Amino acid sequence: MLRAAELSLQHGFTCFAILDESNSVKTQSLSTPGYAYTTGSAYANGNSATYSGYTAYTPGQTYTFHKPRTGLMIRCFQTKPDGIFTLDAAFLSQALKLKYHIR
Secondary structure: OHHHHHHHHHOOOOEEEEEEEEEEEEEEEEEOOOEEEEEEEEEEEOOEEEEEEEEEEEOOOEEEEEEEEEEEEEEEEOOOOOOOOOEEHHHHHHHHHHHOOOO
16 A cells, blocks of 8 residues: 555655455475485404494475565546545555654
8 A cells, every 4th residue: 555655646646546456375385405414333353344324314394485465456646536435645655654664
């Protein structure tokens, strides 16, 4: 709403009407690779050797992100038209900036 009010004012309009609004969520995933760590000891005795080892495997993980999106389709007016509900761009901009402490 603040962006709609700012755009209206930037382009010389005093008010705007909301024609349509949309909400959606874009979902993305990121997978990390798994990894293995091996440790061990070798013991030599004459011409032979003995090895004792341990391997730990940590599988990869998948992280899912949800990115919400919203959009407004507006129509701007230089003067308030009769019979159409419009929002005062200057008032709305000032009120939202004050409420959310935006400069």
